[in-house]
Amino acid sequence: xxxxxxxxxxxxxxxxxxxxxxxxxxxxxxxxxxxxxxxxxxxxxxxxxxxxxxxxxxxxxxxxxxxxxxxxxxxxxxxxxxxxxxxxxxxxxxxxxxxxxxxxxxxxxxxxxxxxxxxxxxxxxxxxxxxxx
Numbered sequence: 144x145x146x147x148x149x150x151x152x153x154x155x156x157x158x159x160x161x162x163x164x165x166x167x168x169x170x171x172x173x174x175x176x177x178x179x180x181x182x183x184x185x186x187x188x189x190x191x192x193x194x195x196x197x198x199x200x201x202x203x204x205x206x207x208x209x210x211x212x213x214x215x216x217x218x219x220x221x222x223x224x225x226x227x228x229x230x231x232x233x234x235x236x237x238x239x240x241x242x243x244x245x246x247x248x249x250x251x252x253x254x255x256x257x258x259x260x261x262x263x264x265x266x267x268x269x270x271x272x273x274x275x276x
Contacts, residue, residue, distance in 0.1 A: 149269045157272050167221050168244035182271040187260040192253040202226050204243045213250040
């Protein structure tokens with residue numbers, strides 16, 4: 144029998160690390176149309192990353208288009224108001240802007256994980272993020 148050790152990170156602790164490191168709104172569970180409960184496994188460093196091609200997406204909460212390049216995510220001011228035809232006063236309340244970042248405007252997960260590893264904040268190894276809400 145082969146036993147593999149995996150480091151488990153609670154989802155909220157992962158979010159806190161990302162937000163503290165980059166100063167950006169982030170919620171792993173809310174990405175990809177909202178992730179189900181369970182264990183999301185990954186390893187770092189990981190060469191199988193695919194940065195999102197989009198530098199912009201519609202500025203509409205819960206829009207079908209999700210994910211932006213890591214560069215675009217880092218470049219945008221997290222307090223900048225949302226723009227677009229479907230936006231109103233509610234769109235530009237801070238909670239709405241935060242929700243758009245969490246559900247629509249986020250970078251590829253493995254790009255973030257690899258960058259945290261390069262910064263020395265996430266040691267190389269096998270991990271699982273425990274998604275439990």
